[in-house]
Amino acid sequence: MDDNVFEQLADKYDTAERKKSADIIVKRVRPELAGSTTASFIDYGSGTGLVSLALADLVESVLLVDSSGQMLEAAEAKISRRGLANCRVQHADFTKEIPEIKADIIFMSLVLLHIPDTEGMLRTLFRLINNGEKLIIVDFDKNERVHHPAVHHGFSYSRLKKQLSGAGFISTDISTFYRGRKIFMKKDASMFLAVSRKQAEQ
Ligand SMILES: Nc1ncnc2c1ncn2[C@@H]1O[C@H](COP(=O)(O)OP(=O)(O)OP(=O)(O)O)[C@@H](O)[C@H]1O
Known part of the structure; x- marks a missing residue:
C-alpha cells in the first residue's frame, strides 16, 4: 500500500476523541522533556x-x-509527509521478543493497561533504558467503575510505585493531571503521569 492509503488509515484511527486525548497528553509531557535535546526517545505502543x-x-x-x-x-x-528526519519506526512486541535497542527515555502512553504482566514489562523497559535516564508512563488512575477482562482497571500510585522500584527504578514521581468524562471504557476517569529514574552508573 502507498503512503496515501496509510494516511487514510491514520485518519480513520485518529478519531476526534483520540486526538483530543493525545493533545492533553502532549501538553503534559512536553515540559518533562525540557533539556532533552540530546536524548534518544522510544515511544512503546506508539x-x-x-x-x-x-x-x-x-x-x-x-x-x-x-x-x-x-x-x-x-x-x-x-513521518514522511511531515519530513520528520529524526523519527523512525520498529515493529516489536516486548512481551514476545526483546530487540537489542536502548534509549535515554522510554515513554508509554495508555499502553501499560493493555499488558497483563505489568512487572515483567517494567523489568524489560528498565533494561532498555540507559543509566541515569528515565521511564515516563501515562495511564489511568485505578478506577473501580471499569471492568474488562483484558484490561487493567487503572493503576494505584502505591502499587505501581512498588512495582517500579521492584523493577529497579530508584525513584518515581507520580501525579494526576487530567480528569475527563467517559474517557476510560466510557467511564469518567483520570490520567496520571509517572516519571521513574534509573540510577546513573557508579
Ligand atoms: N504488547 C504490545 N506491544 C507493543 N504495542 C502494543 C502492545 N499491546 C498494544 N500495543 C499497541 O498499543 C496501542 C494501544 O493499544 P490498543 O490498540 O490495545 O488500544 P486502543 O485500540 O488504543 O484501545 P483503547 O482506546 O482502549 O486504548 C496500539 O497501537 C497497539 O498496537
Whole structure:
C-alpha cells in the first residue's frame, strides 16, 4: 500500500476523541522533556504516533515501537509527509521478543493497561533504558467503575510505585493531571503521569 492509503488509515484511527486525548497528553509531557535535546526517545505502543510525533522537536531521535504493523505504516506515512528526519519506526512486541535497542527515555502512553504482566514489562523497559535516564508512563488512575477482562482497571500510585522500584527504578514521581468524562471504557476517569529514574552508573 502507498503512503496515501496509510494516511487514510491514520485518519480513520485518529478519531476526534483520540486526538483530543493525545493533545492533553502532549501538553503534559512536553515540559518533562525540557533539556532533552540530546536524548534518544522510544515511544512503546506508539500507535500512529499521535503523541510522540508531537514531541519529536524536543529530543534527538524518536523510535516508535508498536506490535501492529498497520499502525506503524500509518505512522511512517505521517513521518514522511511531515519530513520528520529524526523519527523512525520498529515493529516489536516486548512481551514476545526483546530487540537489542536502548534509549535515554522510554515513554508509554495508555499502553501499560493493555499488558497483563505489568512487572515483567517494567523489568524489560528498565533494561532498555540507559543509566541515569528515565521511564515516563501515562495511564489511568485505578478506577473501580471499569471492568474488562483484558484490561487493567487503572493503576494505584502505591502499587505501581512498588512495582517500579521492584523493577529497579530508584525513584518515581507520580501525579494526576487530567480528569475527563467517559474517557476510560466510557467511564469518567483520570490520567496520571509517572516519571521513574534509573540510577546513573557508579
Ligand atoms: N504488547 C504490545 N506491544 C507493543 N504495542 C502494543 C502492545 N499491546 C498494544 N500495543 C499497541 O498499543 C496501542 C494501544 O493499544 P490498543 O490498540 O490495545 O488500544 P486502543 O485500540 O488504543 O484501545 P483503547 O482506546 O482502549 O486504548 C496500539 O497501537 C497497539 O498496537
